[in-house]
Amino acid sequence: MVTRSILRSLTRTRKPTLTTGASFCPWSVPGGIIVVDDVLCDGEIVKPRSEKVKAMAKFNRMVARDKRVEVIMLPMLDGLTIATKK
Numbered sequence: 577m578v579t580r581s582i583l584r585s586l587t588r589t590r591k592p593t594l595t596t597g598a599s600f601c602p603w604s605v606p607g608g609i610i611v612v613d614d615v616l617c618d619g620e621i622v623k624p625r626s627e628k629v630k631a632m633a634k635f636n637r638m639v640a641r642d643k644r645v646e647v648i649m650l651p652m653l654d655g656l657t658i659a660t661k662k
Contacts, residue, residue, distance in 0.1 A: 604661045610645070616655030 604610055615621070615636055617629045624630040636657070639647055645659040 606661055608661045610657075610659040610661065612639075612657040612659075614654045615649060615657045616651065618654060621655070 612635075615632060617624070617632050620626070620629045621633055621636070624633045636649070639645065639657060639659060642659075643662075645661050647657060647659045650656045650658070
């Protein structure tokens with residue numbers, strides 16, 4: 577559910593406009609856990625073509641660079657990201 581709402585907000589415009597991680601963890605408190613499913617988009621994440629997959633690729637990069645969270649991405653099934661807010 578969280579992934580769908582994130583992708584829906586990312587793909588409303590022609591080009592996603594996420595520039596900080598603030599939009600993916602504003603409700604989380606220090607020590608809070610954020611779980612995002614389907615982060616590999618059926619393997620399409622390697623060469624994103626659709627806006628949905630491009631938005632997820634951008635989200636993955638944003639989360640990986642965010643200094644406010646510790647992140648692990650599990651490549652099981654369709655991918656699972658688990659982040660803990662510092």
